[in-house]
Amino acid sequence: MSIVLGPNQYGKAENRVVRITRDTARHEITDLNVSTSLRGDFADAHTTGDQAKVLPTDTQKNTAFIYAKKHGVASPEDYALALGHRFLDVTPAATSARIEVEQYAWDRIPVGDGGHDHAFVRRGGDVRTTVVTVGTSAGTGDIDGDGDGDGDGDGDGDSNGREAHVISGLKDLVVLKSTGSEFKGYLRDEYTTLQEADDRILATSLVARWRYLGTDVDWNKTYDSVRDTLLELFARTYSRALQESLHAMGTAVLERHPDVAEIRFSAPNKHHFAVDFSAFPDVENDGEVFIAADRPYGLIEASVVRDDVPEAPEAWLATPGFC
Ligand SMILES: O=c1[nH]c(=O)c2[nH]c(=O)[nH]c2[nH]1
Numbered sequence: 001m002s003i004v005l006g007p008n009q010y011g012k013a014e015n016r017v018v019r020i021t022r023d024t025a026r027h028e029i030t031d032l033n034v035s036t037s038l039r040g041d042f043a044d045a046h047t048t049g050d051q052a053k054v055l056p057t058d059t060q061k062n063t064a065f066i067y068a069k070k071h072g073v074a075s076p077e078d079y080a081l082a083l084g085h086r087f088l089d090v091t092p093a094a095t096s097a098r099i100e101v102e103q104y105a106w107d108r109i110p111v112g113d114g115g116h117d118h119a120f121v122r123r124g125g126d127v128r129t130t131v132v133t134v135g136t137s138a139g140t141g142d143i144d145g146d147g148d149g150d151g152d153g154d155g156d157g158d159s160n161g162r163e164a165h166v167i168s169g170l171k172d173l174v175v176l177k178s179t180g181s182e183f184k185g186y187l188r189d190e191y192t193t194l195q196e197a198d199d200r201i202l203a204t205s206l207v208a209r210w211r212y213l214g215t216d217v218d219w220n221k222t223y224d225s226v227r228d229t230l231l232e233l234f235a236r237t238y239s240r241a242l243q244e245s246l247h248a249m250g251t252a253v254l255e256r257h258p259d260v261a262e263i264r265f266s267a268p269n270k271h272h273f274a275v276d277f278s279a280f281p282d283v284e285n286d287g288e289v290f291i292a293a294d295r296p297y298g299l300i301e302a303s304v305v306r307d308d309v310p311e312a313p314e315a316w317l318a319t320p321g322f323c
Pocket residue numbers: 183194240241242243269298
């Protein structure tokens with residue numbers, strides 16, 4: 001028996017990168033939370049203390065900020081891919097780089113024509129996310145099954161022979177339907193007390209992540225389209241369970257987006273219980289007054305996948321929160 005170093009990675013977490021584009025008097029703001037990690041042959045750093053192969057996390061932080069300036073942030077995906085390639089270029093021991101980006105949206109303060117030029121108000125609500133993993137095909141697999149290990153699906157191989165996985169998504173998308181949802185016909189045992197619901201509130205704070213088949217994607221357009229699809233199907237689907245809503249949402253995303261291989265959901269069922277007014281004979285509750293429960297909550301997690309596309313477990317490494 002011997003004791004050995006197991007899987008490891010290292011990097012700088014949660015660099016808060018704010019990029020202002022100020023080429024004209026009408027500024028743009030891009031507000032990011034960027035986490036970088038390198039994986040590869042870094043055993044010496046742990047076992048002998050030799051740091052010769054280690055690109056410091058401080059350098060990774062500097063690179064995140066320098067790339068915001070030099071490369072720019074056309075989309076979080078494009079920026080993360082550029083960072084991933086950069087880290088592999090300068091770190092020979094690294095076999096893969098994982099770049100996670102969250103993007104917070106800002107709106108122009110609505111004064112004047114089309115909003116203020118350089119004053120913004122942070123938009124509440126959902127956060128756009130991406131997790132990019134760039135590596136050698138040995139480290140990250142052949143994601144599109146075309147045998148060239150570059151992940152763009154054209155089978156011609158990237159000049160640097162690297163594979164790139166892009167998982168985009170959103171979190172904190174809080175949605176609610178005040179009708180059009182039931183939950184009935186479930187398994188019962190001697191501990192079941194839940195009453196069947198013909199007409200209930202359905203609400204969740206959705207986390208969704210979808211994996212692209214390649215990198216030749218219009219990231220911003222596809223993000224908007226997937227988000228719109230999720231909202232549309234949540235609204236339009238008559239729900240017999242949150243599970244059924246998620247399945248309908250995921251199916252529509254894959255039907256409308258051939259470049260999406262799979263989508264995963266984590267959805268807390270934010271229970272809204274009708275308040276019991278039976279102590280007040282003159283007060284009726286006809287599905288009008290609810291208590292929004294905090295905890296516990298049902299946690300429904302599901303994925304919808306194409307069955308003819310190879311799985312990519314390496315794309316999901318270190319991205320917890322899904323079954
Ligand atoms: O949409 C639901 N799915 C469940 O699995 C479940 N279980 C439960 O108690 N309520 C609900 N609601």
